[in-house]
Amino acid sequence: xxxxxxxxxxxxxxxxxxxxxxxxxxxxxxxxxxxxxxxxxxxxxxxxxxxxxxxxxxxxxxxxxxxxxxxxxxxxxxxxxxxxxxxxxxxxxxxxxxxxxxxxxxxxxxxxxxxxxxxxxxxxxxxxxxxxxxxxxxxxxxxxxxxxxxxxxxxxxxxxxxxxxxxxxxxxxxxxxxxxxxxxxxxxxxxxxxxxxxxxxxxxxxxxxxxxxxxxxxxxxxxxxxxxxxxxxxxxxxxxxxxxxxxxxxxxxxxxxxxxxxxxxxxxxxxxxxxxxxxxxxxxxx
Amino acid sequence: xxxxxxxxxxxxxxxxxxxxxxxxxxxxxxxxxxxxxxxxxxxxxxxxxxxxxxxxxxxxxxxxxxxxxxxxxxxxxxxxxxxxxxxxxxxxxxxxxxxxxxxxxxxxxxxxxxxxxxxxxxxxxxxxxxxxxxxxxxxxxxxxxxxxxxxxxxxxxxxxxxxxxxxxxxxxxxxxxxxxxxxxxxxxxxxxxxxxxxxxxxxxxxxxxxxxxxxxxxxxxxxxxxxxxxxxxxxxxxxxxxxxxxxxxxxxxxxxxxxxxxxxxxxxxxxxxxxxxxxxxxxxxxxxxxxxxxxxxxxxxxxxxxxxxxxxxxxxxxxxxxxxxxxxxxxxxxxxxxxxxxxxxxxxxxxxxxxxxxxxxxxxxxxxxxxxxxxxxxxxxxxxxxxxxxxxxxxxxxxxxxxxxxxxxxxxxxxxxxxxxxxxxxxxxxxxxxxxxxxxxxxxxxxxxxxxxxxxxxxxxxxxxxxxxxxxxxxxxxxxxxxxxxxxxxxxxxxxxxxxxxxxxxxxxxxxxxxxxxxxxxxxxxxxxxxxxxxxxxxxxxxxxxxxxxxxxxxxxxxxxxxxxxxxxxxxxx
Numbered sequence: 094x095x096x097x098x099x100x101x102x103x104x105x106x107x108x109x110x111x112x113x114x115x116x117x118x119x120x121x122x123x124x125x126x127x128x129x130x131x132x133x134x135x136x137x138x139x140x141x142x143x144x145x146x147x148x149x150x151x152x153x154x155x156x157x158x159x160x161x162x163x164x165x166x167x168x169x170x171x172x173x174x175x176x177x178x179x180x181x182x183x184x185x186x187x188x189x190x191x192x193x194x195x196x197x198x199x200x201x202x203x204x205x206x207x208x209x210x211x212x213x214x215x216x217x218x219x220x221x222x223x224x225x226x227x228x229x230x231x232x233x234x235x236x237x238x239x240x241x242x243x244x245x246x247x248x249x250x251x252x253x254x255x256x257x258x259x260x261x262x263x264x265x266x267x268x269x270x271x272x273x274x275x276x277x278x279x280x281x282x283x284x285x286x287x288x289x290x291x292x293x294x295x296x297x298x299x300x301x302x303x304x305x306x307x308x309x310x311x312x313x314x315x316x317x318x319x320x321x322x323x324x325x326x327x328x329x330x331x332x333x334x335x336x337x338x339x340x341x342x343x344x345x346x347x348x349x350x351x352x353x354x355x356x357x358x359x360x361x362x363x364x365x366x367x368x369x370x371x372x373x374x375x376x377x378x379x
Numbered sequence: 380x381x382x383x384x385x386x387x388x389x390x391x392x393x394x395x396x397x398x399x400x401x402x403x404x405x406x407x408x409x410x411x412x413x414x415x416x417x418x419x420x421x422x423x424x425x426x427x428x429x430x431x432x433x434x435x436x437x438x439x440x441x442x443x444x445x446x447x448x449x450x451x452x453x454x455x456x457x458x459x460x461x462x463x464x465x466x467x468x469x470x471x472x473x474x475x476x477x478x479x480x481x482x483x484x485x486x487x488x489x490x491x492x493x494x495x496x497x498x499x500x501x502x503x504x505x506x507x508x509x510x511x512x513x514x515x516x517x518x519x520x521x522x523x524x525x526x527x528x529x530x531x532x533x534x535x536x537x538x539x540x541x542x543x544x545x546x547x548x549x550x551x552x553x554x555x556x557x558x559x560x561x562x563x564x565x566x567x568x569x570x571x572x573x574x575x576x577x578x579x580x581x582x583x584x585x586x587x588x589x590x591x592x593x594x595x596x597x598x599x600x601x602x603x604x605x606x607x608x609x610x611x612x613x614x615x616x617x618x619x620x621x622x623x624x625x626x627x628x629x630x631x632x633x634x635x636x637x638x639x640x641x642x643x644x645x646x647x648x649x650x651x652x653x654x655x656x657x658x659x660x661x662x663x664x665x666x667x668x669x670x671x672x673x674x675x676x677x678x679x680x681x682x683x684x685x686x687x688x689x690x691x692x693x694x695x696x697x698x699x700x701x702x703x704x705x706x707x708x709x710x711x712x713x714x715x716x717x718x719x720x721x722x723x724x725x726x727x728x729x730x731x732x733x734x735x736x737x738x739x740x741x742x743x744x745x746x747x748x749x750x751x752x753x754x755x756x757x758x759x760x761x762x763x764x765x766x767x768x769x770x771x772x773x774x775x776x777x778x779x780x781x782x783x784x785x786x787x788x789x790x791x792x793x794x795x796x797x798x799x800x801x802x803x804x805x806x807x808x809x810x811x812x813x814x815x816x817x818x819x820x821x822x823x824x825x826x827x828x829x830x831x832x833x834x835x836x837x838x839x840x841x842x843x844x845x846x847x848x849x850x851x852x853x854x855x856x857x858x859x860x861x862x863x864x865x866x867x868x869x870x871x872x873x874x875x876x877x878x879x880x881x882x883x884x885x886x887x888x889x890x891x892x893x894x895x896x897x898x899x900x901x902x903x904x905x906x907x908x909x910x911x912x913x914x915x916x917x918x919x920x921x922x923x924x925x926x927x928x929x930x931x932x933x934x935x936x937x938x939x940x941x942x943x944x945x946x947x948x949x950x951x952x953x
Contacts, residue, residue, distance in 0.1 A: 104814045136795050138638065141806070149803065149814050154795035156641055157805040157815070158634065159664050165598075165631040169638025169646070170795070172622050173596050177642070177796050198627040355620045362643040362794060364620060366593035371619075371757045374587065378577040378752075 095129050097122055104149045113264030113290035113301075114143060117211060120267045122151050124274040130178050138167040140183035140192065142218050144211035144290075147182055161191025164199040167206045173361040175205065178278060185212045189225045189245055196247075200254040200283055203348045207277040207284045210247065211264075213292035214299050221295030228298060248329035251285045252322065252342045258284035259325070259342040263308050264291065265301055269338065276340060282348040289338070304336070312339040319343040382412065382437045384565050385444040386514065388507075389430035389461050390453025392423050395507035399451075400431030401578075401749070402511065402528050407435045408578045408751045409524070411570030415440040415863070416580075416749035417939065422603070422687040428456050435567060441715050441750060441863020445943045448565055449517070451510045453492070455480070470564045472513050474506075486564055488517065490554055500547035508544045512551030519563040522552050577752045581745040581860075582607035584716040585649070585675055587755070588723025590619055593762050595644035597623045598635040600654060603687050604743040605677040608649040629657035633674065637661060640670050641804060643767070643794035645727055649675035652694045653684065659701045662736050666706025668804040669782065669790070669829070671730035671737075671765075673723070678742040680937040689937030690743035692859055693911040695919070698738045699888050707733060707788075707832040709840070710888035712740040714862025716750040718885050724760035725886075729839065732765035733789060733832045740887075742910070744939045745860035767792045776800045780811040784824060788831035833889055840891035843884040847873070850899035851880035853949065856928065857908040858884040858916045861940060865908055868945035877953070887916065890923040906949055907931040908940070 100122045108114045125135065135153040139145030141160035148155035154177075158166050163181040171179040181199075188196055188210045199206065215233070216222040222235040226247070230239040251259045258280040262270035270288060277284035289308070291301045311317050311328055319325060325342035355361060386403060388396045397418060404414045415434045421427040434444050446466035452458050452473040458480050465471060473480055475489030482489075490513050496505035508529070515525050529544045555562075579587075586608045589597075597616075599609045609623070616623045622639075626632035632648045639646040650658065655676045665672045678694045680686035698710055709729050713719040722739060730737040766789050773793055779800035783790045795802050803813025808825060810816045846866055853872065855865045865881045872879035880903070882895075905928045907917025914931035921928050932948045934940055 107815075132801050133799055134796055136642075146815070149805075152801055154801045155803045155805070155813070156638070156668070157803075157807065158637070158668070159660055159806060162630065162634040162661065162664075165626070165634035166638035166641070168624065168631075169596065169598070169635035169640075170642040171638075172624060172635075173639045173644045173646075174642045174794075174796060194627055195631055198631065202624075354617055355622050361595045361620070361622060361639075364595070366595075366762060368591070368593075368757060368760075368762065371591050374591065374757070375577055375755055378579045378583070379575045 095126055095131065097126055100125055100132060100151045100153070102150050102152050106150050107146060108143060109294050111293040112143070113213065113292070114147065114211060116264045116267045117270065117288055117290060118147055118150055120270040120274060121147065123267070123271040124278065125153070127271065128275055128278060134176070135178045135180070136167070136170050137180045137182055138163045138170065139181070140187035142184040142187050144184040145182060145187060161187050162195065163187065164192060164195040164206070164208065168199060168202065168204050171204050171206055175356060175360050179205070180207045180209060180278070182209045183211070184217070185210060185214065185224045185226045186216050189247055197250070197254055200251060200256040200285070203257060203282045203346050205282055205348050207274070207286065209274065210285070210287045211290045212247070212287050213290045213296055214244070215292050215296040217292050217295055231298065246329065247287055248341055249326065252325050252329055255344070255346065256285050256342070257282040257344045257346045258340070259329070260284070260286045260340045261289065261338045262286055263289045263304055263338050265305055266308070266338070269310065273340065282346050289336070307334065307336045308338045309335055310339045311337040311341060382435060382567060383444070384448045384567060385432060385434045385446065386449040386451065387430050387432045387447040387461065387464070388451040388453065388510070389428070389457040391426045392421060392429050393425040394453045395504065396429060396431040396453070398532065399507050399511050400433050402525070402532055403433045404578050404749050406520070406524050406528055407433070407567065408576050411574070412437060412567070413440045413751040414578060414749065415442065415751070417443055417744065418747050419938065420688050428460060430461070437570060439751070442867050443864070443939055443941050445941045449514060451514055453506055453510060468564070470517065472510060472517070488513070488555070488559060490551065492551070495550045495554060496547055499550040500543045502543070505543060505547040508547035509551035512548035513555045516552045516555035517559070517563060517565070519566040519568060522549060574753070577755065578749050579716050579752055580607070580747060580749045581713070581716055581719050581741055582677070582747070583611055584719035585723050585739065585741065585746070586611040586615070588720040588760070589647055589673070589727070590615055590621070591757050591760050592724045592727040593645050594647060595621055596636065596639035596646035597621060597648065598626045598632040599648045599650065600626050600629050600632055602651045602654045604679055604746045605649040605651050605654070605675060607746065608675060608677070629654040630661065633658040633661040633672065636672050637665055637668070637670050640672055641668070641795070643797070645731070647673040647675065649677065651677050651679050652681050652697065655694070655698070655701070663702035663704055663706060664806050665736040666702070666708065666829070667806050669734040670804070671734050673726045673730050673737050673739065675739045675741060677746045678740060680935070686937040688743065690860070690939055691910050691935060691937065692742055692861070693915065693935070694740065695858070695887065695915045698740060705826070706829055707735045707836060708888070709737045709836050710740060711737070711885060712859035712887050713745065713885050714859055714883055716752050717755065718862070719745065720755050721759060722885060728761070728763045728765070729836065731767070732763060733836055734766065734792065735832060740859055742860050766790065767794065773798045781813045782809060782811045782825060782828065784811060784828055786831070787835055788828045789835075837889040837891070840886045840889060842891050842895040843882045845895060846881045846883070851878045851903050853877055853879040853953070854882055854900060854903045854905045855879065855908050855945065855949070856882045856905050856917060856920060858887050861908055861910065864940045864942055864945065867942040868949070871942055871946050872949065884916070890919070893924055896924060896926070901926065904953070905930065908945055910934050910939070
């Protein structure tokens with residue numbers, strides 16, 4: 094029986110006190126405990142920023158790579174060893190700015206990876222610049238005139254890219270977030286969980302209180318069916334006075350398309366290389 | 380009588396020159412000759428001016444010749460542009476009625492190619508078959524091997540396509556027999572030795588080398604001239620249990636490769652200079668996280684888009700220095716199909732052993748050219764996965780330090796999920812465990828650990844090939860795809876009484892031991908021969924060896940050297 098202790102890491106945490114990341118880290122550990130996934134069977138691939146430090150603060154296999162490149166690395170890991178539980182984790186700068194193209198293509202491929210994006214609508218580690226999800230008119234040192242560009246809409250993008258699991262959680266509701274992460278991991282195929290995360294140091298607009306007074310759980314509405322794509326589009330556009338959290342969209346799609354033959358018996362990492370099998374490989378050239 | 384004949388088939392893109400070149404290469408290889416086939420194509424799908432050149436020799440051959448002996452002109456523009464490359468006694472096949480070109484020269488054969496194609500093959504597209512048949516008749520080669528080869532080549536397109544090609548080729552063959560009876564300006568009868576040799580291009584040799592080294596994962600984005608590597612791996616993926624994932628860009632490609640390698644399999648990508656530009660950040664990631672990766676960079680003429688379908692050797696310094704910061708890497712530069720095959724095996728072993736990136740440099744000339752190869756030996760590739768722990772004992776390991784100090788710089792490696800332990804890998808400077816650190820002391824330790832690998836790698840680098848052995852007054856110094864043409868230039872120089880040697884590097888970085896520099900060589904006059912503007916390797920050689928190279932023979936027009944390009948420039952400067 095795995096407990097929280099099994100996921101303990103000695104690495105000292107470098108986040109600001111009161112940061113939303115602390116609750117996200119706890120939710121992630123709770124999800125692993127509830128799912129009874131062993132630390133050595135989990136791989137978390139993270140990028141660069143404050144969010145990507147998360148895997149250091151728990152016990153699991155970790156690949157802390159480049160800014161924005163989490164999803165290709167996670168894809169490579171999962172394709173050659175599908176027995177591992179693979180997650181990718183980063184912030185809004187990492188995933189939506191630097192890694193935007195990979196995000197679209199990872200959804201298209203539908204490899205069985207869970208992608209967690211800590212969205213605090215600001216660049217934290219570089220100390221408070223405008224991000225792709227900062228509000229229109231957001232004032233920072235890089236947009237002292239107020240941002241001219243409206244924020245991007247990752248949930249809409251995900252639904253239109255046929256992502257089979259699109260959810261949004263809130264760092265201020267750890268239990269609900271744990272549930273979403275668990276469901277994301279259990280979903281067969283690419284799952285996307287955006288996490289609203291207040292930045293206590295730099296984002297003076299989108300504070301804990303700001304989110305708390307707006308978020309509501311869409312799945313509490315008995316008539317809401319996340320398999321209904323057009324309804325999901327409507328909810329994904331909702332932002333302002335009310336912000337939906339929960340499982341917004343869900344669909345079944347086949348995964349690892351066309352790759353089954355190489356790994357039908359076992360994962361590639363377990364396959365021994367037999368040089369005798371190359372006998373005759375030159376024949377077509379003769 | 381010695382055979383050394385070059386056939387050029389020239390015309391517009393889409394006229395099937397590559398198919399003819401390949402068919403001729405295949406037939407003459409089976410007839411016991413050595414063949415070298417290179418292509419000169421424009422970056423377009425239809426039209427323009429393109430050619431494929433097949434050199435047929437009774438000795439191993441790795442280079443283009445100076446002159447064309449048989450020119451097959453599929454288009455009027457060929458007559459305008461290519462006649463200057465024809466040898467004085469050279470032969471041309473052209474379509475008199477179609478082009479309106481007339482000549483009194485006995486060696487210029489007017490054959491109504493388009494008429495034969497439309498009448499017999501029911502399509503203008505069959506012009507290439509008619510021309511091939513005519514060329515075979517002029518060379519005194521039997522028709523049957525050509526008909527057989529057409530069936531092998533086009534069989535997958537259905538019996539109708541095969542039949543049309545065969546009929547049209549026969550019509551071209553007969554036309555020459557009927558109208559130019561007994562004329563064989565270049566006779567190439569089957570040679571006495573009929574060993575089963577291979578015809579293979581540089582890209583195929585690289586891909587085969589990778590597969591025979593246990594490649595399990597490939598990701599890439601198509602870019603000339605590297606694309607055939609990806610296509611060849613894809614064609615073999617199912618049979619040899621390889622996963623190939625087409626990437627959205629080169630950044631994704633190399634990061635996927637890094638992920639697959641971190642998880643534990645042999646993984647690679649291939650690209651050209653522009654794509655490698657996008658991979659540069661992740662090259663450093665592989666160095667920092669100590670993840671083995673093999674990257675083929677098939678060079679083309681740059682900078683930027685440059686000459687997309689043409690050759691250059693201008694990315695040597697780029698790949699040696701690519702990415703910020705300092706980390707160990709190795710760079711190989713094969714000069715022939717054989718070297719390409721075996722060096723891929725060495726690249727994977729070095730990457731695994733030293734847990735760091737290895738780059739294999741090709742170029743358009745090496746990758747697209749076909750070579751006749753006597754044989755390749757799978758057993759010469761000894762798969763060595765280096766420091767990965769595979770034995771049964773590791774399942775019980777609980778505590779593990781991915782970056783544990785070792786004097787060699789090489790930490791024992793376990794894979795995620797393989798034991799009770801977890802693996803932390805990080806692009807930040809990290810502790811032995813793999814957690815982020817700012818400690819000056821740990822930074823120094825980990826830098827030293829990584830960079831110490833260079834010492835072991837240097838010892839494993841092979842010395843350059845020196846040809847011929849002995850002493851010399853003149854040295855041609857080069858690397859990579861100029862191997863064949865330098866050898867030939869050296870032979871020509873020695874025939875004329877100049878004591879000349881080639882020094883060819885196929886393992887370029889880290890620079891191998893300098894023991895090969897003998898006494899006479901230190902007094903010899905060096906000529907750096909390279910397909911670039913700056914003489915990048917010559918400068919590196921000077922820096923490493925202390926020998927100043929004042930003479931550089933450089934070509935950066937996107938075309939390969941011919942032997943006389945080199946010989947004439949050397950003689951002009953002695």
